[in-house]
Amino acid sequence: MKFHIEDSLLMDHLNQSYGIHAESLQFIPMGDSAYSYQVNGRNGQKYYLKLFDQQNERHRTSIQRLDNYLPLTWKMYHQNLFPTVTYPLKNLKGEFKASFNGVTTVLFNFIEGETLAEAYPFSSQIVQDIAQSAAGIHLITPHIDPSTVMNETFDISFESDLVQCINVLEHNVIFDNQIKQSLRGHILSKKEHIFSLLHLVRELRQVAIRASNEKVLCHGDIWGGNLIRHANDLYFIDWESAIIAPREFDMIGYIGEEFEVFLPAYEEHFGQFVTVNLDVIRFYAYRHHLRNLTNWLMNILYRNIEQAQNENDLEMILHHCMNRWDQIEPKVKAAGEFLNKRPVSQ
Structure with missing residues (x-):
């Protein structure tokens, strides 16, 4: 849902802070860590704007990450x-972000084209392009100061919020809307499954910590919504999750049948044979879904104001999260079968 601020007030802020000539805004109803806008300027200039509500818990976390990924x-x-x-584009003070009236803004270059959010299932060519780009990102690692980027700790601190949400749903409270009542039924019917996955994630975390994998610069969220195809180029947007981590972090969306396309293309661009730890991939895959589940549960139970946002978040839980848990092991198995066909080194 659109943030409660007048477009004219927001444009005045942008014009004064960045020295641009914004004439109109177009709200982009995507994402949950910031509000997004297309900014249209005089003479056809376009910019992409992220707006963060300083009162929003999720947004405050995103604001804290700006100092890491914007300079990067x-x-x-x-x-x-x-x-x-x-x-990011620097404002008139030479800074990457600007604040006013309880919000923080970041202005970016605008990339023409469509995201690949609706392009699933990806063609082999798209998978190859993504793999080569992921390798290109990982190859940047020696050229950056790792202390300036988040480093992987295999964090699972979301689990306390997840347990809290389930406890709330177990109480015999009559919720004030149908979405929350529906949510209760869906979540409690999967309660034991959720706790078994939490236990599995804890075990896999220990495996991932012990693994001696090389750590590289990862984008951290390579899915179609963060990829834009323009002409012959593939642009990577939304770097909030950028982190120094095992390369498997950027592979979790491409296990399964497409792994046979992804890994050879990755290695060709990376320039060497790489080893892949499937348990690390399993950790990232399960953590991804449980962390997303926690975020959407917290939204519905505590954060959302608009009913339309509740409906959207319940849709995400049911059709972009819970329905995918049983697909992880078959996909990991398919990736493992491909790896077993390959020689130990090349």
Whole structure:
């Protein structure tokens, strides 16, 4: 849902802070860590705007990450390390972000084209392009200061919020709307499954910590909604999850049948044979779904104001989360069968 601020007030802020000539805004109803807008300027200029509500818990977490990934993407673009990246524009103070009236804003270059959010299932060519780009990102690692980017701790701190949400749903409270009542039925029917997955994630976390995998710069959220095809180029947007982590982090969306396409294309661009730890992939895959589940539960039970947002988040839980848990092991198995066909080294 659109943030409660007048477009004219927001444009005045942008014009004064960035020295641009914004004439209109177009709200983009995507994402949950910020509000997104297309900014249309005089003479056809376009910009992409992220607006963060400083009173929103999820947004405050995203604001804290700005100091990590904004300088990173600025360097990636301006030093030609990875040109097909969305990068921040500096304001008149030479800063990457600006604040006013309880909000924080970041202005980015605008990338023409459509995201690949609706392009599933991906063609082999798209999978190859993504794999080569992922390898290109990982190859940047020696050129950045790892202390300036988040480092992987295999965090699962979301589990306390997840348990809390389930406890709330178990109480015999009559909720004030049908979405929450419906949510209770769906979640409690899967309660034992959810707790078994939490236990599995804890075990896999220990495996991942012990693994001696090389850590590289990862985008951290390579899915179709963060990819834009323009002409012959594939642009990577939304770098909030950028992190120094095992390369498996950027592979979790491409296990299964497409792994046979993804891994050879990745290795060709990376320039060497790589080993893949399937238990690390399993950790990331299960953590991804449980963390998303927790976020949407917290939204519905505590954060959302608009009923339309509740409906959207319940839809995400049912059709972009819970329905995918049983697909993880078959996909990991398919990836393992491919790996077993390959020689130990090349």
